[in-house]
Amino acid sequence: MAASETSNGTALRYAFGNVLSFFILLLIGVLAFSIRLFSVIKYESVIHEFDPYFNYRVTQYLTKNGIYDFWNWFDDRTWYPLGRVIGGTVYPGLTLTAGTLYWILNSLNIPLSVETVCVFTAPIFSAFASWATYLLTKEVKGAGAGLTAAVLLAMVPSYISRSVAGSYDNEAVAIFALIFTFFLYIKTLNTGSLFYATLNAIAYFYMVCSWGGYTFIINLIPMHVLLCIVTGRYSSRLYIAYAPLVVLGTLLASLVPVVGFNAVLTSEHFGSFLVFIIIHVVALVYYIKGILSPKMFKVAVTLVVSIGLVVCCAVIAVLVALVASSPTKGWSGRSLSLLDPTYASKYIPIIASVSEHQPPTWPSYFMDINVLAFLVPAGIIACFSPLSDASSFVVLYIVTSVYFSGVMVRLMLVFAPAACIMSGIALSASFDVFTRSIKFQLPGVKGNSQVDAGETSSEGVVAQNEVAKTDKNEEALKERPSKKNRKKEKEHVEKPSVKAQMKKRLLVLPFEASIIAILLLILLGAFYVVHSVWAAAEAYSAPSIVLTSYSHDGLHVFDDFREAYSWLSHNTEVDDKVASWWDYGYQTTAMANRTVIVDNNTWNNTHIATVGTAMSSPEKAAWEIFDSLDVKYVLVVFGGLVGYPSDDINKFLWMVRIGGGVFPHIKEPDYLRDGQYRIDSQATPTMLNCLMYKLSYYRFVETDGKAFDRVRRTEIGKKHFKLTHFEEVFTTHHWMVRIYKLKPQKNRIRGKAKKSRSKASSTTSTKRSETQRKNPWH
Numbered sequence: 001m002a003a004s005e006t007s008n009g010t011a012l013r014y015a016f017g018n019v020l021s022f023f024i025l026l027l028i029g030v031l032a033f034s035i036r037l038f039s040v041i042k043y044e045s046v047i048h049e050f051d052p053y054f055n056y057r058v059t060q061y062l063t064k065n066g067i068y069d070f071w072n073w074f075d076d077r078t079w080y081p082l083g084r085v086i087g088g089t090v091y092p093g094l095t096l097t098a099g100t101l102y103w104i105l106n107s108l109n110i111p112l113s114v115e116t117v118c119v120f121t122a123p124i125f126s127a128f129a130s131w132a133t134y135l136l137t138k139e140v141k142g143a144g145a146g147l148t149a150a151v152l153l154a155m156v157p158s159y160i161s162r163s164v165a166g167s168y169d170n171e172a173v174a175i176f177a178l179i180f181t182f183f184l185y186i187k188t189l190n191t192g193s194l195f196y197a198t199l200n201a202i203a204y205f206y207m208v209c210s211w212g213g214y215t216f217i218i219n220l221i222p223m224h225v226l227l228c229i230v231t232g233r234y235s236s237r238l239y240i241a242y243a244p245l246v247v248l249g250t251l252l253a254s255l256v257p258v259v260g261f262n263a264v265l266t267s268e269h270f271g272s273f274l275v276f277i278i279i280h281v282v283a284l285v286y287y288i289k290g291i292l293s294p295k296m297f298k299v300a301v302t303l304v305v306s307i308g309l310v311v312c313c314a315v316i317a318v319l320v321a322l323v324a325s326s327p328t329k330g331w332s333g334r335s336l337s338l339l340d341p342t343y344a345s346k347y348i349p350i351i352a353s354v355s356e357h358q359p360p361t362w363p364s365y366f367m368d369i370n371v372l373a374f375l376v377p378a379g380i381i382a383c384f385s386p387l388s389d390a391s392s393f394v395v396l397y398i399v400t401s402v403y404f405s406g407v408m409v410r411l412m413l414v415f416a417p418a419a420c421i422m423s424g425i426a427l428s429a430s431f432d433v434f435t436r437s438i439k440f441q442l443p444g445v446k447g448n449s450q451v452d453a454g455e456t457s458s459e460g461v462v463a464q465n466e467v468a469k470t471d472k473n474e475e476a477l478k479e480r481p482s483k484k485n486r487k488k489e490k491e492h493v494e495k496p497s498v499k500a501q502m503k504k505r506l507l508v509l510p511f512e513a514s515i516i517a518i519l520l521l522i523l524l525g526a527f528y529v530v531h532s533v534w535a536a537a538e539a540y541s542a543p544s545i546v547l548t549s550y551s552h553d554g555l556h557v558f559d560d561f562r563e564a565y566s567w568l569s570h571n572t573e574v575d576d577k578v579a580s581w582w583d584y585g586y587q588t589t590a591m592a593n594r595t596v597i598v599d600n601n602t603w604n605n606t607h608i609a610t611v612g613t614a615m616s617s618p619e620k621a622a623w624e625i626f627d628s629l630d631v632k633y634v635l636v637v638f639g640g641l642v643g644y645p646s647d648d649i650n651k652f653l654w655m656v657r658i659g660g661g662v663f664p665h666i667k668e669p670d671y672l673r674d675g676q677y678r679i680d681s682q683a684t685p686t687m688l689n690c691l692m693y694k695l696s697y698y699r700f701v702e703t704d705g706k707a708f709d710r711v712r713r714t715e716i717g718k719k720h721f722k723l724t725h726f727e728e729v730f731t732t733h734h735w736m737v738r739i740y741k742l743k744p745q746k747n748r749i750r751g752k753a754k755k756s757r758s759k760a761s762s763t764t765s766t767k768r769s770e771t772q773r774k775n776p777w778h
Contacts, residue, residue, distance in 0.1 A: 029127035032154035052168035093210030122172035149424025157535035158368035158416035174211030192237035205252035222275035281308035353654035379422025564737035568592035612659030623725035640709035
């Protein structure tokens, strides 16, 4: 009777715990969504940054024209005169997801615009990512650690920076896909279910559709499989978790147009194929071991291993032959930049010029993950007690993501979920130890009377916990008729229980120390919450399209970008071509609806180098380059008046480097004075006469009479000059965007023609006058 009451109480507590976890997860989802709405509350519902404007434009096209036209869309508004096939060059996961949400909402008579759906897609999927983190961490260390990791991910600043309302970029859905794929892999590894293995391949397919970072998955999972094999942890569950993922996942990945045959022809995927062969060799060895005698097994395993080595060598030879002709050996430029951090700066300056591809500084770790940086080592230690296949995977995940985040600041986004998982495990284990220590030493706790005075009260409670764990074993003992077997089994059950009691006794801390430790952890969590809310409200909520600054006279709003794009849209012809640095290509196409020469896709280095060469050249040479591209307007971003540091003058050396990489007559030392980049009176003549300098500082001296640059904190070197081949047509209110028009060639030709005609007419007139002066009778 007592046993039945105990089991009923346990079931009731289990059900109540599940219901409580469900409501906590709902609150975590609400938190993850709401903390990302500061950008809408403080500013407006607007798309942020640069790439999201292209994604928004593509989503508009998808919802208006349908999916078939989307796959075949040739965009003639970009990369003039080359154009771009959109369906075959984008990762469609984000666009298809937002388009599906738009169609579902409109079918339910919820009339939201495409822009509104795009703005709120990232906050919605941040809630999904928090729930996926709970599922993943629960598979590793239990529900308590899962809930803690979920609430940490909901607020981690690194993830907020790329998922605030309006941040409509690929990472908005890709981080959820990444975490969910890892969860399904661990779930398959723990259960050996082919159903979860199939779902894992489908989740991987969604990740491939969403982001180029899917290569991280298809390399991390094979590394974990190889680690399990090397450490002797191979099992049929490991085979089921990996083999279907490689076969089905690769087939599905090849269906994505932007990936295609790269799923089997690039070096990023070769490691998974080699591990696929290795795991089959190991599986065959284990199978043979079960059906052969030890003597025959030695002979068979030698044969199998020999054949496996031959196959691996043959596959390696084929793969090497496939990539031997490639100068990068089948690796993409970004992958080589991760493996060799100096590669991009040496060979691909277009990659190195992107700010998010730079290595992070130490303060950026504290800014983006805050106190989690101190909890991660404790989480790693907790994963080793005890070490399982699932915990070894998250350890491998955190180690690799730490390395990649140290190479490229953008990949802090991949590191953040791993840091939250490890911190959740550490906090859960710490609270478990401290609360148990307090509970064991509180007066009146059940089981204390059974403990000696000189000992802590851990043994009685541990015994109760062990009873719940060994219920099934006791039921099995009742079914066995043999007393001998019952005695052996009883000894087998009791010995680990005593060991567990002794182990947990060692984890009991003094009462006062436990209280202080819990208070410190709560204080640490409060500090994390305050920092995360501040980061969401102040650091990451401002859209780059609308800038703000505070001064002694209050808040200042700089809306120059939209002012410039609106002017282009209303004062230029539809077919006019606009040249600018590639950073502003997506925004110009989406907001001004004008054709651009280059944009943020950066797929054609030569085309970008041509624009960089024009900006680095003298005015006449630049005019000839732009005229050959049918450019009518040139747009430059200038921050010298208001102190905006991300202007084209600060980016100019990258234009020189990229242009010089294709056109050797552009040399970086020509723009430097003793190795220093200067725009003052000590600047080189090449710098003072280049087009970028002239378009940025034209009439700048009229603003304050001194031409003082607030970004570079110096007076410019060349203040008074005129433009001969370009004319200023528009400058925004704060001088942040300046637009120039190419002077037409025909005007200058007419002038030359008039001079030649006047010369010809003058010569003919003189000849006529001479003939008239001559005496016709002589």
